[in-house]
Amino acid sequence: xxxxxxxxxxxxxxxxxxxxxxxxxxxxxxxxxxxxxxxxxxxxxxxxxxxxxxxxxxxxxxxxxxxxxxxxxxxxxxxxxxxxxxxxxxxxxxxxxxxxxxxxxxxxxxxx
Amino acid sequence: xxxxxxxxxxxxxxxxxxxxxxxxxxxxxxxxxxxxxxxxxxxxxxxxxxxxxxxxxxxxxxxxxxxxxxxxxxxxxxxxxxxxxxxxxxxxxxxxxxxxxxxxxxxxxxxxxxxxx
Numbered sequence: 001x002x003x004x005x006x007x008x009x010x011x012x013x014x015x016x017x018x019x020x021x022x023x024x025x026x027x028x029x030x031x032x033x034x035x036x037x038x039x040x041x042x043x044x045x046x047x048x049x050x051x052x053x054x055x056x057x058x059x060x061x062x063x064x065x066x067x068x069x070x071x072x073x074x075x076x077x078x079x080x081x082x083x084x085x086x087x088x089x090x091x092x093x094x095x096x097x098x099x100x101x102x103x104x105x106x107x108x109x110x111x112x
Numbered sequence: 113x114x115x116x117x118x119x120x121x122x123x124x125x126x127x128x129x130x131x132x133x134x135x136x137x138x139x140x141x142x143x144x145x146x147x148x149x150x151x152x153x154x155x156x157x158x159x160x161x162x163x164x165x166x167x168x169x170x171x172x173x174x175x176x177x178x179x180x181x182x183x184x185x186x187x188x189x190x191x192x193x194x195x196x197x198x199x200x201x202x203x204x205x206x207x208x209x210x211x212x213x214x215x216x217x218x219x220x221x222x223x224x225x226x227x228x229x
Binding site (some may be wrong): 001032034036041042045046049074085089099100102104105107 | 116155156158161173181205217218220222223
C-alpha cells in the first residue's frame, strides 16, 4: 500500500517569512495530492491540490510543487500570517480507489 | 463549495451506552463517505468506507460490530459507536467525495469529539 512521509512535524516561522512542508510517497500509481489545513478542534479543510500531470500550482500565497520522478511534493506558504498557524496534512491518492493516505501532519506556528 | 456537516460536534456519554454520529453532504450527493478516527496530535486513521445502499468496508483492525456504519441515502452516513468504553474516546471525522468513480477531492466534516466516561 501507499506510504506517505511528511516533515517536519513542527515548524515555527516569523510572521512574513515563508514556510515549506515536504512529503514523499511510495506508490508510483498515486495521481492526486491534496493538502489540508486543520485548525484545533475542527475537520481538515482542503487548501490546495495538484494532479500528477502538473508540476506546480499556485493560489495566492500558497503553492504546491510535485516531482513525480522523485515521488515528492511540497507545500509552500509565503508571507505567513498568524492565521496560517494550524496543522497541515499532505495526502496521496492511489488511482482507481477512493482511499487516501495522509501524512502525519505538520504543526505550523507563525510567530507575530 | 461542497459542505459536509457532522453532528454532534461534541458528545459525552456513559460507558456501555451507544452513540450515533451523523455525516451529511449538504449541497451535493455523495455515493461514498469515509469515517476516520484521529488521536491527539496524530494523523487521520481511516476506519471504514461507507457506500450508499451497501455494506461498509472496514479497514483492518476496526471492529465492524463496534462501529456500525449506515449509508441510507446519498447525503447521509451514520457512525454508531456501540457499547462505548473510555478507550473509544476520540475525535471522529467523516469525509465525502463528490465525484463518482473515486477520483474526486474529499470534503471533510467538522469532526465529532466523543468522550466516554
